Amino acid sequence: MKKQFITLLISTTFLTSAFSQKVIQRDPIIENMVMEVNNDSLKSHILKLVSFGTRSTLSTTTDPKRGIGAARNWVLSRFQEFAKQSEGRMTAKIDSWTLKPDGKRIDTDIEMGNVIATLKGTDPNDDRIFLVSGHIDSRVSNVMNRTADAPGANDDGSGTAAVIELARVMAKAKFPATVIFLVVSGEEQGLLGADHFASQAFEEKWNIEGILNNDIMGSNNSNETNIIDNTRVRIFSEGLPFFDLDKKAVSIRNFGQENDGKARTLARYAKEVGERYVDNLEVVMVYRNDRFLRGGDHTPFVQKGFPAVRITEMNENYEHQHQDLRTEKGIKFGDVPEAMDFEYLRKNTAMNLATLSNLAKAPATVQNLTIDTKSLTNSTTLFWQAPKTGKVKGYYVLMRETYQPFWQKKIFTTKNGIVLPYSKDHYFFAVQAVSEDGNESLPVLPKVGM
Numbered sequence: 001m002k003k004q005f006i007t008l009l010i011s012t013t014f015l016t017s018a019f020s021q022k023v024i025q026r027d028p029i030i031e032n033m034v035m036e037v038n039n040d041s042l043k044s045h046i047l048k049l050v051s052f053g054t055r056s057t058l059s060t061t062t063d064p065k066r067g068i069g070a071a072r073n074w075v076l077s078r079f080q081e082f083a084k085q086s087e088g089r090m091t092a093k094i095d096s097w098t099l100k101p102d103g104k105r106i107d108t109d110i111e112m113g114n115v116i117a118t119l120k121g122t123d124p125n126d127d128r129i130f131l132v133s134g135h136i137d138s139r140v141s142n143v144m145n146r147t148a149d150a151p152g153a154n155d156d157g158s159g160t161a162a163v164i165e166l167a168r169v170m171a172k173a174k175f176p177a178t179v180i181f182l183v184v185s186g187e188e189q190g191l192l193g194a195d196h197f198a199s200q201a202f203e204e205k206w207n208i209e210g211i212l213n214n215d216i217m218g219s220n221n222s223n224e225t226n227i228i229d230n231t232r233v234r235i236f237s238e239g240l241p242f243f244d245l246d247k248k249a250v251s252i253r254n255f256g257q258e259n260d261g262k263a264r265t266l267a268r269y270a271k272e273v274g275e276r277y278v279d280n281l282e283v284v285m286v287y288r289n290d291r292f293l294r295g296g297d298h299t300p301f302v303q304k305g306f307p308a309v310r311i312t313e314m315n316e317n318y319e320h321q322h323q324d325l326r327t328e329k330g331i332k333f334g335d336v337p338e339a340m341d342f343e344y345l346r347k348n349t350a351m352n353l354a355t356l357s358n359l360a361k362a363p364a365t366v367q368n369l370t371i372d373t374k375s376l377t378n379s380t381t382l383f384w385q386a387p388k389t390g391k392v393k394g395y396y397v398l399m400r401e402t403y404q405p406f407w408q409k410k411i412f413t414t415k416n417g418i419v420l421p422y423s424k425d426h427y428f429f430a431v432q433a434v435s436e437d438g439n440e441s442l443p444v445l446p447k448v449g450m
């Protein structure tokens with residue numbers, strides 16, 4: 001009897017601590033879309049991608065059945081099919097260009113292509129863009145091998161299938177902001193497709209406020225250490241910014257902002273919102289831009305100042321990445337669909353959907369958020385202006401102690417300012433605009449001064 005009581009006490013304590021912050025309701029519109037993300041659908045996208053034999057960036061672009069050209073055309077046809085559900089808001093195209101040999105991983109003239117579906121926002125005054133990406137190209141052990149079978153089921157069939165599935169489910173939805181579904185080529189040859197896209201966006205000053213890059217997200221185990229886990233996914237975000245670090249360094253150093261860059265803020269948001277909508281999934285923050293010895297398509301974006309993160313499975317099995325299809329000492333090598341976990345891929349795709357939809361439904365970020373530092377006080381005064389676009393129900397004022405990774409308090413107000421009985425010296429603060437349906441904008445941290 002006594003033992004039972006103790007068990008009950010422990011579980012109550014656990015519930016209080018684990019769920020005390022999770023009072024925010026799910027938006028039923030987003031919840032319904034999350035439920036539409038489907039294992040079988042994801043699996044069918046991957047089997048189709050694998051059926052093109054190889055999707056090496058160097059492979060044929062003219063064969064109707066084999067190679068990256070046929071694979072790109074198939075993705076385009078899927079996007080065009082989904083677009084029919086969008087009442088004209090979704091358009092799709094292949095952005096093509098030719099690359100000359102670069103002395104590195106391009107050895108002859110190569111026809112490149114990024115497949116892009118754009119779901120135009122419903123508010124003509126809202127110029128925000130949110131973007132989700134995966135790379136369609138695949139490889140075997142030798143990155144210059146253009147003919148061998150390179151199924152690329154997980155790298156990056158998983159990310160590409162996720163982007164296709166998101167376009168399928170989200171095509172019908174109405175968001176004030178624009179969402180871009182991007183399937184790039186040339187990742188394995190040096191992030192070439194992402195760099196091409198990011199360069200254009202930079203030159204044309206597109207207002208891309210969040211990029212979720214999905215690369216290797218559908219396998220649940222590690223080789224060597226034999227861990228199996230389909231309840232956690234990693235999100236990588238840069239600490240000190242690649243872009244304009246010199247200009248930002250003084251403020252980062254003086255106010256301890258090294259953990260609150262745009263990419264880190266986006267990663268924290270994806271963790272909160274992803275876990276709100278997807279059960280049995282923990283989004284694990286990794287405080288670095290990428291893994292050792294590896295690159296990814298988010299990097300050309302952060303190098304140009306866009307907030308971009310990388311989403312990748314928790315554990316990696318290197319027997320199934322960048323490998324020739326073969327059996328050695330009883331081990332089957334190769335990036336094949338049999339090595340994947342489609343339920344895990346569903347959860348990771350749903351986490352993307354929740355994050356993207358909540359961002360695209362939310363009002364724009366608040367403007368001119370300022371923290372009053374005129375005098376020495378033990379309280380904190382913040383004030384801000386309404387966002388440029390979007391209907392606002394109110395604002396969340398976020399706070400956390402400076403050594404904490406996640407926001408600890410979320411205070412709702414309908415005013416454009418707040419005085420809090422907490423010292424600005426002990427805490428970080430941020431403000432989010434909140435829509436009528438409860439969707440929060442990305443948090444903005446205050447400028448210091450008056």
Ligand SMILES: [Zn+2]
Nearest residue numbers: 155156215216
């Ligand atoms: Zn990859």
